[in-house]
Amino acid sequence: MTTTTQQARSLETVGLRKSFGGVHAVQDATVTFQPGRINAVIGPNGSGKTTFFNCVTGMIKPDSGTVTYRGETITRKAPHRIARAGIGRSFQLCRVFPRMTVLENLLVAVRRTGVVELLAGARNPEEIDRARALLVRVGIDHLEDTEARNLSYGQQKLLELAGVLMADPDTIMLDEPAGGVNPALIGRIATLVQELNAEGKTFIVVEHNMELVMSLSHHVIVFDRGRPIAEGSPDVVQTDPRVLEAYLGV
Numbered sequence: 001m002t003t004t005t006q007q008a009r010s011l012e013t014v015g016l017r018k019s020f021g022g023v024h025a026v027q028d029a030t031v032t033f034q035p036g037r038i039n040a041v042i043g044p045n046g047s048g049k050t051t052f053f054n055c056v057t058g059m060i061k062p063d064s065g066t067v068t069y070r071g072e073t074i075t076r077k078a079p080h081r082i083a084r085a086g087i088g089r090s091f092q093l094c095r096v097f098p099r100m101t102v103l104e105n106l107l108v109a110v111r112r113t114g115v116v117e118l119l120a121g122a123r124n125p126e127e128i129d130r131a132r133a134l135l136v137r138v139g140i141d142h143l144e145d146t147e148a149r150n151l152s153y154g155q156q157k158l159l160e161l162a163g164v165l166m167a168d169p170d171t172i173m174l175d176e177p178a179g180g181v182n183p184a185l186i187g188r189i190a191t192l193v194q195e196l197n198a199e200g201k202t203f204i205v206v207e208h209n210m211e212l213v214m215s216l217s218h219h220v221i222v223f224d225r226g227r228p229i230a231e232g233s234p235d236v237v238q239t240d241p242r243v244l245e246a247y248l249g250v
């Protein structure tokens, strides 16, 4: 049962909308993500999942609707302010600085060391310790001095995840963490998500890999043509006729 405390700590959107010209990318999206869960957001290509993420994290401004996090209205706030409120995110097309080393990427990710300061040699020892610990955690510490462009795509995804963790967010939004990643690294990403969740992090994961979604998530929300059309446990969602219809177009 949903308690008032949980409601107050959750991430909620009410009536969120975003159109691009005539394309209604997100329409009337009213969704509650309970804290402490691994939530999945699924839906066919173009159903509005990334646009929804972008509206929540301030990367694009919704046309209407509200986003609240732990009771605070964060609608249309700048991305860095939303990050400071405790929401971290990764991108569908992995974003790392290709010509910086793995360690430098993490020092820049946390933003307290800007690119200019970093290049001038200013490094905060505490941040370096934290970055190294996270590299061990995601399993790419042996690549600390390697330029990010020389990492495999899966390793870049792990680096991006470590970058998200640098800011110690309470809620982590991942846009297709397994997309384009080899099966061995998908397993590592899944284990990390589970471990971090056990430590109290809330996850919201957009993912097309259904095996991963069904094994990892506690709660699944299904988007179709910009709207959430169904939600529930993985078992329930898998057999929901509306979901089959959205995917198969029957």
Ligand SMILES: Nc1ncnc2c1ncn2[C@@H]1O[C@H](COP(=O)(O)OP(=O)(O)OP(=O)(O)O)[C@@H](O)[C@H]1O
Binding pocket: 020, 023, 024, 025, 043, 044, 045, 046, 047, 048, 049, 050, 051, 052, 092
């Ligand atoms: N910047 C943009 N300009 C114009 N149209 C856009 C823009 N971003 C998204 N769209 C359109 O909005 C709709 C939703 O796109 P979105 O990327 O949010 O879907 P998605 O569910 O993340 O898809 P996928 O699973 O393929 O990543 C699509 O029709 C897309 O073409």
Ligand SMILES: [Mg+2]
Binding pocket: 049, 050, 051, 092
């Ligand atoms: Mg997308």
